[in-house]
Amino acid sequence: MSDAKEIxxxxxxxxxxxAASCVALGSLIExxxxxxxxxxxxxxxxPQLAVINGNTSGNSVVVQIDSSxxxxxxxGAAMVRSSGGSFLVSRTAQETFTALTxxxxxxxxxxxxxxxxxxxxxxxxxxxxxxxxxxxGPATAPLRTFATQFSNNVLxxxx
Numbered sequence: 001m002s003d004a005k006e007i008x009x010x011x012x013x014x015x016x017x018x019a020a021s022c023v024a025l026g027s028l029i030e031x032x033x034x035x036x037x038x039x040x041x042x043x044x045x046x047p048q049l050a051v052i053n054g055n056t057s058g059n060s061v062v063v064q065i066d067s068s069x070x071x072x073x074x075x076g077a078a079m080v081r082s083s084g085g086s087f088l089v090s091r092t093a094q095e096t097f098t099a100l101t102x103x104x105x106x107x108x109x110x111x112x113x114x115x116x117x118x119x120x121x122x123x124x125x126x127x128x129x130x131x132x133x134x135x136x137g138p139a140t141a142p143l144r145t146f147a148t149q150f151s152n153n154v155l156x157x158x159x
Contacts, residue, residue: 046113046120049079049088054157056084061157063089071097071155077114077130084159086110087146088119090130099146099157100132106139119143 050070054061061082065071070078077090079102086102088111102111104121111128113120118127118135126139133142147158 046115046122048112049077049114049119051079051081054080054082054084054087056082056159059159061085061087061159063155063157065150065153065155075116077119079112080157087157088130088143089148089155089157092130095150097148097150097155098130098132099148100128100130100143101146103143104139105134105141105143106137111143 052063052069052071054063056062061080061084063071063080070076071089071091074091074093077088080087080089080099088100088102090098092098100119103109104111104123104126106121106124106126109121109123111119111121113122115127118129120127121139124138126137127135128139128143129135132145134140149156149158
């Protein structure tokens with residue numbers, strides 16, 4: 001009988017250690033952003049921003065907005081890339097645009113996602129309104145804003 005009890009104890013200890021290891025591994029994966037309900041899940045579902053090109057002219061970036069542009073309608077958003085930098089641009093009203101830095105204030109990742117209302121950083125899940133305010137961290141500082149002007153279907157971003 002003592003041999004059977006020893007085997008039983010050994011199996012119990014083996015299974016208990018395996019279970020504890022699984023719990024510890026699961027905690028590590030969750031801490032690294034692998035959980036299904038935290039920012040990582042949101043990052044995977046946030047659509048990528050459309051990318052359009054702008055032309056740098058002096059201290060400005062100029063973007064032509066035509067009917068096929070993702071910025072043609074109110075509520076549209078895009079990443080504007082130029083030699084003067086990359087900007088998150090949203091059309092907030094018929095004649096009004098908001099331009100923000102595309103660099104996340106948490107760890108300087110480039111923000112590439114947009115969930116129809118908020119910009120989403122792909123690195124750690126920080127979310128920002130189209131005005132640049134933090135909706136969800138880990139970022140705590142807002143995005144830098146840039147002045148814009150719109151006339152004759154041309155958007156000018158002052159840099």
